[in-house]
Amino acid sequence: MSVDASISCQEVVELLSAYLDGELDPTTLERVEAHLAGCDGCTMVLEEFRETIRLSGGLTVEHVDETQRRTLLEAFRDWRAGS
Amino acid sequence: MAEPRKPPDDLALVELLRAGDETAFMMLVDELGPSMRRVARMYVSSDAVADDVVQEAWLGVVKGLDGFEGRASLRTWIFRILVNTAKTRGQRENRSVPFAALTGDDLDQPTFEPSAFGAPGEPNAGGWSTLPFDWRGMPEERAEGTETLHVIGGAIAMLPPMQAEVIRLRDVLGWTSDEVCNALDLTETNQRVLLHRARTKVRGALEEHFRSVSEA
Numbered sequence: 001m002s003v004d005a006s007i008s009c010q011e012v013v014e015l016l017s018a019y020l021d022g023e024l025d026p027t028t029l030e031r032v033e034a035h036l037a038g039c040d041g042c043t044m045v046l047e048e049f050r051e052t053i054r055l056s057g058g059l060t061v062e063h064v065d066e067t068q069r070r071t072l073l074e075a076f077r078d079w080r081a082g083s
Numbered sequence: 084m085a086e087p088r089k090p091p092d093d094l095a096l097v098e099l100l101r102a103g104d105e106t107a108f109m110m111l112v113d114e115l116g117p118s119m120r121r122v123a124r125m126y127v128s129s130d131a132v133a134d135d136v137v138q139e140a141w142l143g144v145v146k147g148l149d150g151f152e153g154r155a156s157l158r159t160w161i162f163r164i165l166v167n168t169a170k171t172r173g174q175r176e177n178r179s180v181p182f183a184a185l186t187g188d189d190l191d192q193p194t195f196e197p198s199a200f201g202a203p204g205e206p207n208a209g210g211w212s213t214l215p216f217d218w219r220g221m222p223e224e225r226a227e228g229t230e231t232l233h234v235i236g237g238a239i240a241m242l243p244p245m246q247a248e249v250i251r252l253r254d255v256l257g258w259t260s261d262e263v264c265n266a267l268d269l270t271e272t273n274q275r276v277l278l279h280r281a282r283t284k285v286r287g288a289l290e291e292h293f294r295s296v297s298e299a
Contacts, residue, residue: 008209010200014193017279021260041211045286047219051226052286056235056254058227064116068134072112072141073105079145080103 007031012042016049093157101148112141115158118251119165122267125185125244126166126173136172140165155265158258162266187243190276194283218293225296231289238288242281249274250281 012035018024019032036043099107119140123133143164151160173180199215201207225231239247248267252258258266264274 008200009211010193010195010197010209013195013283014279017282018275021275021278023260023275041214044217044219045215048215048286048290049282051219052235052282052289053254055226055231055289056239056250056285057257059232059236059239059251059255061114062117064113064120068116068120068137069109069112071138073109075138075142076103076105076108076145079142 007035009035009039009042012036012039013045016046019046020049020053094153096157097148097151097153100145108145111157111161115161118248118256119162121244122162122165122248123169125248126169126178126180128173128176128178132172132176133169136169137165139172140168143168156262159262159265163268166266166268185243185245186273186277187246187280190273190280194280216290216294216297218290218297221293226293231292234288234292235285238285239281242284245269246277246281246284249277250285253278254282 012032015024015028015032019029024032036046096107096111100111116137119137120130120133123136123140124130127133127136140161144161147164151157155163199211199213201210201212203209239250242250245267249263249269252263252266253260260271260274260278263269264271267274269277
């Protein structure tokens with residue numbers, strides 16, 4: 001499945017986050033895009049990375065412990081009263 | 084993914100905080116609290132000390148509001164105060180945490196299993212020899228169900244703490260890479276490497292999960 005001799009699948013998969021975040025330099029970007037255009041395997045992994053990021057965005061927001069919330073609110077009130 | 088707050092919103096929020104607005108304060112506490120606690124915990128010895136550090140950091144925040152100039156985002160500025168407070172406390176506890184213990188010590192290793200690719204010297208060197216399981220096109224109700232979120236949450240929980248925090252801030256909470264570098268005191272390169280490792284492991288956990296449900 002060798003496509004673009006200038007960059008291998010093994011190298012491309014290490015660059016996918018930087019690629020998705022727009023952090024590749026122009027030369028590397030061009031090589032990665034040329035590779036992806038001809039490589040179904042790397043394109044699949046790229047799409048799965050995108051999906052992984054999208055699905056991660058659906059994780060529920062965690063909550064702050066109620067005692068800690070109360071302590072912080074009291075500290076905020078004290079600060080305001082003292083300032 | 085949460086929309087990043089724009090700097091003008093930050094300044095308005097700071098005004099509310101200065102005026103002693105409790106709703107604004109608690110909104111920030113709820114938004115940032117869980118991450119702050121985990122980040123503090125990286126540098127100190129116990130959950131109780133971490134809670135203490137978070138509280139001290141919030142006090143530093145409200146007392147320092149006049150010094151906030153909006154050059155960094157408010158949340159980044161808050162995290163800087165938190166990280167400095169936590170590091171100081173860790174030093175006072177004589178607790179030195181090697182950076183590698185936070186980030187994982189395998190950052191220079193390939194993230195993908197090398198056996199998935201042709202070995203050096205083979206005609207197919209560096210090309211796929213075994214393709215990962217293709218889980219694109221999973222029915223939406225399956226892909227987006229609570230089980231999937233459980234798999235993602237579980238995979239993140241298994242990561243070294245700094246990798247876990249980077250992926251949470253970036254991909255769960257939608258922070259920019261600049262914000263995360265600043266907030267967690269990471270170089271751009273380190274942040275990118277940590278995020279990529281974290282995403283690769285979460286992708287791998289999803290692959291395992293979808294493979295097993297498709298075979299069931």
